Amino acid sequence: MKVSPFDPKIEGPKLIETEPFKDRRGFFSERFNLQKFKDLGLPYQFVQDAQSRSAPGVIRGLHIQYDPPQGKIVWVAAGKIFDVIVDCRVGSPTFLKSANIILDSESGGQLIWIPEGFAHGFCVLGDQAAEVIYKISSTYNPKTETGLKWSDPELKIDWPTKNPIMSERDQNLLSVAEFRKKFSK
Secondary structure: EEEEEEEEEEEEEEEEEOOOEEEEEEOOOOOOOOHHHHHHOOOOOOOOOEEEEEEOOEEEEEEEEEEEEEEEEEEEEOOOOEEEEEEEEOOOOOOEEEEEEEOOOOOOOEEEEEEEEEEEEEEEOOOOOOEEEEEOOOOOOHHEEEEOOOOOOOOOOOOOOOOOEEHHHEEEEEEEHHHHHOOOO
C-alpha cells in the first residue's frame, strides 16, 4: 500500500493505492489490512460499512455528519465516479475548499480516506451504474447529517454534468452562505 495526500493543498484526506494482483482472470485487491493501516498511520477502527449503487448521471452529496463526526474510506466496486471532498472544518486554512478525483473499479486499487469534518459527494460517469463502498468511523445519524448544495458557485466544482439525477434532499442542501451562518458562529 502507498499513501499520499488526496490533494496537496488540503491537509487530511489521503489517497490510498493498493497493489492489485492482475492476471487474465481479472484482479484481486486487498482493501483493508489492520496491521498495514496501523503501520501507515491510517485510521483502522470502523463501526459501519455501507454501499450505494447509483445510475449514470447521478450526483450524491455533498454530505457531512457532525454528531458523531464521521470519517470514511471510500472506493468504487463497479463503474466510475467523479469524487469530491469539501473541507468543512471551521477555522481550517482551506475551509470550504474542494478537491476531486476520478475513481473507478477498473484500476482495482484506489481508495480515499476522508477525515471527519469533510463533506463528500460524487457523480457517476459513463453509461454504467457505480457501486461505492464505504468503511465508516461512526454510526450514521440522520438527525445530524447536513451538507452543501452541489452547484453552489462558491465551491468552484466543475461537475461533469449540469443536469444530474438527484434526490430531493440533496437538491435542497445548504448553500455556502447558509452553511457559514449555521456553523461559523
